[in-house]
Amino acid sequence: MTWIWSNMDLIWDRTLDHLVLSVPSIILSFVIALPFGWLAHRYRASRAVILTTVGLLYAIPSLPLFIVLPFIVGTSIRSPLNLIIALTLYGVALMVRVVADGLGSVDRDVQQSATGVGFSGWTVFWQVELPLAGPVLLAGLRVVAVSTVSLATVGAVIGAQSLGSLFTDGIQRGIQEEIIAGIVATVLLALVLDAALVLFGRLLMPWTRRSAIGVAARNSAVVAGVTT
């Protein structure tokens, strides 16, 4: 414990580094997944192809991806951009299916009513489908957030400072407190981001609070949906 108390500033710095790597990746994953998920939802023929291809991104081992990416994208090997791009890819791999399922969860009757009262195609998407799919998207985004935070630690291996640096350094110096601090801080950060997303969801979608049970049930379906 003494190591942790005397190195609080180091842990804090690494936590900030970790946030800088993971938060943009989480946001980008969501933004990029939207059009692909929409395509998969809208055109059934494309669905299997898009979802399987995107899903397989998750099978790319992270270490080689981190090493090769700078050569492919043309960034400097130590640029934090590499890590952000890689983490975004993994996030997209999880999120596209959620978007497709989320949009698919919107009742057709509701869509048709919206069209019936004069909403155009775009407005139906932005003002009806997307808000109604919101809880599902949020549930998926929470999984993406937690996984991204966990995965960002691998960046330590390629010289991108993060909470992962605490356990690479701790291992070398045989300081178990440092390794444990790195793991615990990663988990805590993931939980904080997760809680922030839940709060964010409540602000954006106040109507979901009224049917908490329904949301809980559907969130769980999405978690599995992510996984299917």
Place this chain on the structure above:
Amino acid sequence: MSFFIETLAWLLDPANWIGAGGIPTRLAQHLLFTLVTLIVAAVIAVPIGFVIGHTGRGRGLAVAISGAFRAIPTLGLLTLVALWVGIGLSAPFVALIVLAIPPILAGAYTGFEAIDRKIIDAARAVGMSEAQILLKVELPLGLPLLIGGLRSATLQVVATATLAAYIANFGLGRYLFEGLRIRDYGEMLGGSVLVILLAIVLEGVFALIQKLVVPRGVTEGLPTDIRDGSSRSRPVMETTIEKGNSNVHST
């Protein structure tokens, strides 16, 4: 472009296909390790998931623990465990089981939760015991989501099992680490390509299993049956589950 050629050259070099360090041996090791990890993780997660799904209790706890498990960095856990138990396969084994549990667990209990309560009530009304309900109703109806969970766990484990080579002479990860260290990117990428190919094959196997195992009635009847009966009596939200289900079948 040179990466592509180096990778291809490495993959096509006959010398890489023979002996104890050859591709077939390492591929077999990797596959075996993945399967054993999945089986053990399933033995732990599926019963727990069924109990949660059947009773509806302990769900909050399961979600919290799954979330925390997902957040645990695999490399960190692996090295910490290795400091206690030493080198070899035990530490990667533990780390990968932790990685595989959340998706399998989620697949198991959401599979049950996604079933319309009326079906369960009907089963109870015709005199089925709890055990019969679990085995004959919930299990087959929950199967698609459970297999989906297993499928997702498989993808993650296949890719992450490369970490076993961090402390053992084992699996496709050897090519990754060795290639990285000696800056032989053909070897490193060749190893990665093999991992991805293995993942694709396993994906195919799961797609096939899903087709074979899921009862016909489930694939075809469920979504519409439920919607007709329940859309009025329940919040709009819940239709997700049935739709979610139908999506599973169609992929």
Place this chain on the structure above:
Amino acid sequence: MFTAHRGRLTLIGAVAVGAVVALAGCASGDPLAEPSSSATDSTIVVGSQAYYSNEIIAEIYSQALEAGGFTVDRQFQIGQREVYLPDIEDGKIDVFPEYTGSLLQALDKAAVGGTSDATYTELQAALPDNLRVLDKAEASDQNSWTVTDAVASKYSLTDIASLTNVTEPITVGGNSELETRPYGPTALKEKYGIKIAGFVPVEDSGGPLTVKALVDGDIQLANIYTADPNIKTNSLVALTDPDGLFFPDNIVPVVSQKVDDSAAAILNKVSAALTADMLVDLNSQSFNDKLSADKIATAWLTQEKLV
């Protein structure tokens, strides 16, 4: 109703983006900037490997330069050689503590090595034109074949060649590249006729996992760096290398053209003071006493009257 939500959405979105930008700002400047672009022209960028001992030396260089009036930008813990070497070659890092033999082998696969001085001279020739090495220190942190005290006394092992005395199967452990290196298990077989039973990769560069495997008896022979305090703590024996199987790995700063004569003089003074025993002691302060690199560096520089 939906319009109201949309307004709300825009507002919250704007707040979120603002928060992310602010966050990025307070952590490390512009997160998307290329490394070192933040440094102004007069600033010297000092880098270090993701290796605690290397970080201590980089910190010593940094503090010594700062005491000499230079402004230093520390970019520490930036991975292994495959990650940072391109940045040194591009002149993005001005000072980097390196090891003569290992750096030479990374730059020139056909290098021949030899004595400490020969390796240093060969390294000078192998470096690209925009880089140079300053004076090397006596301290070195080099590869060694290491066994436990028990095995060493059982078979009376002293140098590498004496490993032929061992009658039990020898399993070798170390980073995966060791298997194919010119001093690896194959060389032990071919050069000395030592029987090797197998190779186990342990990817922590001779760190605690390798040491544990050696002490537990999972492996019998390990590649551990000579300045590792574990050798002392765990009563390990680093076998001597009279034939020069390993390249000598003296500590040497690799510097860019931005390092002028006065800066070079400061670094040379540091190298002149750094002996092999001191390096082990510095490492031990980090490993056993868990002190941070800046504290260790300040104490050493004060003790050596270099600041």
